[in-house]
Amino acid sequence: MPEPQNLFNVLLVEDEPADVHLTKMAFKEGRLLVNVHSVGDGVEALAYLQREGEYRDAPKPELILLDLNMPRMGGKAFLEHFKKLEKLSRIPVVVLTTSEAERDxxxxxxxxxxxxxxxxxxxDQFIAAINTLGDYWLALVKQPRT
Structure with a gap:
């Protein structure tokens, strides 16, 4: 378990306040020390990741949780832009959405x-899913330090 000053940083890209609250609550109930930063769409997420404007001091996330359906820039458009950011493109992005469509x-x-x-x-199932996700991506998987 990491020391309190070594929190895992998760960027949650989600426009629905209730889902932001639920996700943060689910991580709090988990066993990992996680600091969840949230933004409302893909435009804000790109600004956050590139440390632009109000995000100039934003910590680099170890994981990005991404909703698909958002205003301005949805999840798919974000993924297209994100993968072009060479120094950041290795951060794992997990889509967390209500869509079950095979196409999505x-x-x-x-x-x-x-x-x-x-x-x-x-x-309860949502909290369990977030805990499993956190255990996998933040505790089990070895990620590059760059």
Whole structure:
């Protein structure tokens, strides 16, 4: 378990405030020390990742959780732009969405998503899914330090 000053940073790209709250709550109930930073769409996510404007001091995330359907720039458009950011493109991006459409799954993986999770409707199942996701990406998987 990391020291408190060594929190894992997760960037949550989600436009629905209730889902942001639920995701943060789910991580708090988990066993990992996670600091969740949230932005409302792909435009803000790119600014965050490139440390532009209000995000100039933003920490680099170890994981990005990405909704697909958002205003201004949705998840698929974000993935297209994100994968062109050479120094950041190795950060795993897991799509976390309500869509179960096979087309969305295929397109997300084709655009470089590291995973695709359909948001469970049940709160307890959602919390369990976030805990499993956190255990896998932040505790089990070895990621490059760059």
């Amino acid at each position: 799954i295929l397109e997300s993986y084709d655009l470089g998503a590291s995973g695709f999770i359909v948001k469970p409707v049940d709160v």
